[in-house]
Amino acid sequence: MPTPDFIRDLRRHVGTAELWIPAVRAVVVRRRADGRVLPSPEVLLVRRSDDGAWTVTAGILEPGEDPADGAIREVQEETALTACPVRVAGVFAHGPVEYTNGDRCRYLDTVFEMETLDGEPRVNDDESIDVGWFPVTALPESLAEDQRMVIGWALDAGAPAQFTEPGTSHTEAAGEPAAQHD
Template sequence: MNVPTPEYIKDLRQDIGHKELLLPAVTAVVLRRDDDAGIPLPVPQVLLVKRSDDGRWGATAGILEPGEEPGAAAVREVAEETRVQARPVRVTGVSDHGQVVYPNGDICRFLDIAFELEYVSGQPQPGDDEATAAGWFPVDDLPEPFVKQHRERIRWALETGAPARFRQ
């Protein structure tokens, strides 16, 4: 299954073809530090999704819609992909997620704003066609295969109170 392309991207592609397109994106690292009774977990858990396009596990991520605030996009992506409600805590980093070349030849580069979010409610389950599975995992025992860049985003989120990272 392929991740659906938003209509405004399809419109842009009519003008620029397959050329590289810079897109604003968010990575939403949702953490649970306490269980449902409020007791601290021995190891924090992170909410992960298994991508339908390549089978890799990672944090919830996606591109912003025109006019959308980044924090709202992070919350929306989590709800759409996992049916979990979460709230933003802080921006943990801003970085180039790297160039992606899609099977149809489209080239994108994602400017990623990484967020730490805290769990509010809901049971993880795939909420749309972008994920085939969703669940909580101990941060020290992540499933494979895994999205390489998301390991770094999870480390950033675990550093409570640390300033946002900006790559040089």
Template sequence: MPTPEFIKELRKDIGHKPLFLPGVTAVVLRRTDHDGAPLPSPEVLLVRRSDNGRWSVTSGILEPGEEPGSSAAREVLEETGIESRPVRVAGVSDHGQVRYPNGDECWFTDIAFEMEYLSGEPVIGDDESTDVAWFPVDALPEPFVEPHRERIQWALETGAPTRFR
């Protein structure tokens, strides 16, 4: 993901030291076809990341003052052209420490949302992705961002309480 401007400003003061950042993961599910008939298997919207070639659900960093659910919907729209809405918080977890090639360090606390598909056709929205498509949840493509498998499972548990790790 491109580095948000507010983080670039912080980095001027703190250099590569660890930042604690809130992130969102948006698991957009499509359970019916265009005519409203149930799909044999729910589909999940995935992007193929340009940085590592792995498929994943959409994720990003909250902007200052932004609501988490709005952030998830914004990230999906920016990266895929799909309109969606948050249904519920499916899980909250820690990504652990991330060290980027330039030396920057971050710790992300992730809020994973079950998102409902509203409209649109998938398109590559920016240079963060090389592909975007719907996949049946029981036939995810490879290579895949492993922690996102768990987040997809959480989102599929419609009505389940939020998971905390």
């Protein structure tokens, strides 16, 4: 997966030391299609090219980038859809993550419920090998627990932003590997 230039620049100074990285997850929800209400909401998932995992759209924020703008950008870059944030569904930290090259980091994710404005989803860059709408009643069995958590947060329409239990990280609490960001 491509690493942002500003992260590569930081790595020249800090090597593989752990970085704290702000990121976004965009849970694009579709409740209507072709002018009709769907029997079950659908969420947009991408299948990552590096490990084949299905995930919601996610990515690292650029320096100074507003999280909502980052979520819009990530959805467009990865799926060619134009989407807009509906609300912040939650915020959580996870990690540590260690990549095969030894780089270590922890992510602070701002999770957005999003809705589409325009376009049909398609693979739009080399980060994904597939993209599609999934009814929430038929999500891929292999979908990681943290992905299910953020989808649940986004589907809780109108709820205030949610958080993991104070004093625990999501990764520690769930015993699951943390999702990677690009």
